[in-house]
Amino acid sequence: MPDILISEVGPRDGLQSIAPILPTTVKCAWIDAEVAAGVREIEVGSFVPASLLPQLADTAAVVAHARSHPGLTVAVLVPNARGAAAAIAAGAHKLTLPLSASETHSLRNLRRSHAQVLDEVRAVAALVAAQPAATRPHFEGSVSTAFGCTIEGAVAEAKVVELAEALMVAGVDEVGLSDTSGYANPAQVRSLVRAVRTAIGDDRLTGLHLHNTRGLGLANVVAGLEVGITTFDASLGGLGGCPFAPGASGNIVTEDLVFMLEAMGLSTGIDLDRLLRVRDVLRAALPGEPLYGFVPDAGLPLGFRAAA
DSSP: OOSOEEEEOIIIIIHHTSSSOOOHHHHHHHHHHHHHHTOOEEEEEEOSOTTTOGGGTTHHHHHHHHTTSTTOEEEEEOSSHHHHHHHHHHTOSEEEEEEESSHHHHHHHTSOOHHHHHHHHHHHHHHHHTSOGGGOOEEEEEEETTTOBTTTBOOOHHHHHHHHHHHHHHTOSEEEEEOTTSOOOHHHHHHHHHHHHHHHOGGGOOEEEOBOTTSOHHHHHHHHHHTTOOEEEEBGGGOOOOTTSTTOOOBOBHHHHHHHHHHTTOOOOOOHHHHHHHHHHHHHHOTTSOOOOHHHHHOOOTTOOOOO
């Protein structure tokens, strides 16, 4: 298996932050093209009310299409047990439920306090446990705003550790950490990952969702690598952010992340030339939406070779 898993979150995190509604056929073509490039996990949508995020109202149909690709992990975000039930019915392989370290952000994002979100986590865990073992989805609890919040400011490391422990007790399979607001720096990434892993176990924290809002996205990835993280979220063209965290634009550009990791000798299993061509799908469907990335603009260095 490749050294690093890149989870493409553009079809969910990228699209939820922009106004245009991408047709289902285009979303499916986007997923097809990424799979052809070697992407092994894609967060294809979110089971939230269509009135809140009309861009993702077709998530069940997109999940059904994505499941046609053997070997692809079809991931979705769920805000509560109702969303999880819909995701399970649709056949999603992985569910992620966010718990904001900042309670103000939680109330604005999910309209629930920490205690109420943990109640939902327990309900989702029960739903997951009730599924046949062979088809049971993987359940991740993501601590969002883990590195800081645009509403509350600094978030105490101890609070993140406390919530990670609470998520494990409530029944998640693993915990992820999310830099929802783009506040993280490399020293903070190393410190927080170590603290959470000490509390819940190394194998229960393997992934980070980082933003490039202040230009530190890739530096924070390197910091994550240094402390054993093996899964990173990214969005094609850098689409997306968080509509409930003002100013939190800037997902890591998938193309730049793949280039950096492969240049470092770490295998992602992704064909970079093919991945760069996936941008054509979005460029044609979202002509007014900016796509970011240094590698797409500069091209690959002469003689560049991907990791074996």
